[in-house]
Amino acid sequence: MKILLISDIHGNYPALEAVSRHVEPLGCEQILNCGDTTVYAPFPNETIDWLRRHQAFSIRGNTDDKVIKLLKGKTFKKPANPEKRVMYTSTAAVLTPENIAFLLELKKKKILRLGQTFVGLFHGSPADHDEFLSTETKEARFRELAKDTVCQVVITGHSHSPFHRSVGGVHFINPGSIGRMSDGCPDASYAILELTQGAVTVTHHRCPYDVEAVVRALQQHQLPAIYGEMFRTGCKSK
Numbered sequence: 001m002k003i004l005l006i007s008d009i010h011g012n013y014p015a016l017e018a019v020s021r022h023v024e025p026l027g028c029e030q031i032l033n034c035g036d037t038t039v040y041a042p043f044p045n046e047t048i049d050w051l052r053r054h055q056a057f058s059i060r061g062n063t064d065d066k067v068i069k070l071l072k073g074k075t076f077k078k079p080a081n082p083e084k085r086v087m088y089t090s091t092a093a094v095l096t097p098e099n100i101a102f103l104l105e106l107k108k109k110k111i112l113r114l115g116q117t118f119v120g121l122f123h124g125s126p127a128d129h130d131e132f133l134s135t136e137t138k139e140a141r142f143r144e145l146a147k148d149t150v151c152q153v154v155i156t157g158h159s160h161s162p163f164h165r166s167v168g169g170v171h172f173i174n175p176g177s178i179g180r181m182s183d184g185c186p187d188a189s190y191a192i193l194e195l196t197q198g199a200v201t202v203t204h205h206r207c208p209y210d211v212e213a214v215v216r217a218l219q220q221h222q223l224p225a226i227y228g229e230m231f232r233t234g235c236k237s238k
Contacts (some may be wrong), residue, residue, distance in 0.1 A: 001117060002026055005175040005191040006056075007034035007123075007157030010063065011091065013043035014180025015188040016050055018209035019178055026192060030114065034157035034175075035061025035123040041179055041214050041231070044091045048099040048237070060106040061123045061157060062130055067092050068103055083224040090223060111151060117195050120151035124158045133174060134161035142167035153193070153200060162189050164202040167211070169189045171200045186211050186234035 004023055009016050033056045038044045040063075051058055060068070066076050070092040079085055095103070108129050110121040124131035126149045133141075133156050145154070146168030162176035162185075163200045176189025187206040194201040215228040230237040 001030070001195045002028045003032060003114070003119075003193040003195070004028040005032050005034075005155055005193050006178050007043065007155075007175050008036040008160055008177035008180055009033070009038075010036055010040040010177070010179040011038050011042035011044045011047050012188075012209075012214060013039075013046035014211075014213045015132075015207075015209040016047055019188050019190050019207050020054075021144045022205070022207045023190070023192070028192065031056035031142050032119070032121055032155055032193075033058040034110075034121050034155055035059045035106075036063045036157060036177075037061065038067050038091050039063035039087050040227055042090065042094075042217045042223060043214075044094065045099055046095055048095075048102050052098070052102060057110060057112060057121065058106060059110050059123060060108050064090070064103060064106065067095075068106075071095070071100055071104065083226060086223065087227070089220065100109045104147045107160065112195060115195055116198065117153055117200075118151045119153040119193075120149060121153065122154065122156050125156055126151070126154060129226075130158070131162075132159040133157040133163075133172065135163045136161075137165075139167055142170075142172055144168040145172070153195075155193075160189075162191065162204045164191075164204070166200075166234070171202070174200055176204065180230070180236075181234050182236040184234050203215055 160177035165172045175191035178188045
């Protein structure tokens with residue numbers, strides 16, 4: 001079974017579309033999405049439409065949490081910076097009824113049985129929705145998490161840091177960010193998980209996309225120019 005692993009799309013539909021074309025010849029049977037589907041690129045409807053159309057298994061991320069609060073008539077304290085807050089409010093304002101319903105139904109975690117393998121989807125970690133797991137996380141922390149999960153495979157997002165670590169009998173995988181990598185390369189990041197008779201194989205990939213299409217859309221929506229530079233440089237904005 002081949003499975004497409006994606007996370008942290010951040011409303012960047014041009015990047016998601018490029019990955020979709022890149023992956024199509026591989027014939028993946030499932031798509032698993034670890035959240036932060038929305039905010040920062042102005043294509044939330046196109047992004048969610050794609051996930052719905054492809055019947056992707058999705059969970060919420062921290063940016064989605066804030067959009068959901070707005071959709072429920074609530075507010076949030078952070079980020080306080082007006083340039084950041086507008087990225088959330090503008091997203092919530094344009095969502096279609098179908099895509100509002102999609103976001104409101106998302107949970108913070110999901111555990112699936114794929115063949116004989118239990119696969120868990122978490123945005124941060126199995127223990128904490130906002131925990132950052134990355135290439136720099138110590139093995140001792142992975143061992144702690146491995147002891148407390150029923151899953152043989154744990155998929156996470158949030159850190160935008162692609163990795164595959166096998167610790168304590170558990171495979172921890174982060175596919176990186178589709179739409180907002182922060183390592184100095186703007187290319188989209190994703191992973192392919194293969195499950196074959198109990199064996200787990202993971203390959204990470206990078207895929208270029210039309211960054212200028214995102215920059216133009218930000219300009220058309222009169223959104224802060226700082227985010228255009230963020231996408232161009234592949235570095236997080238301040």
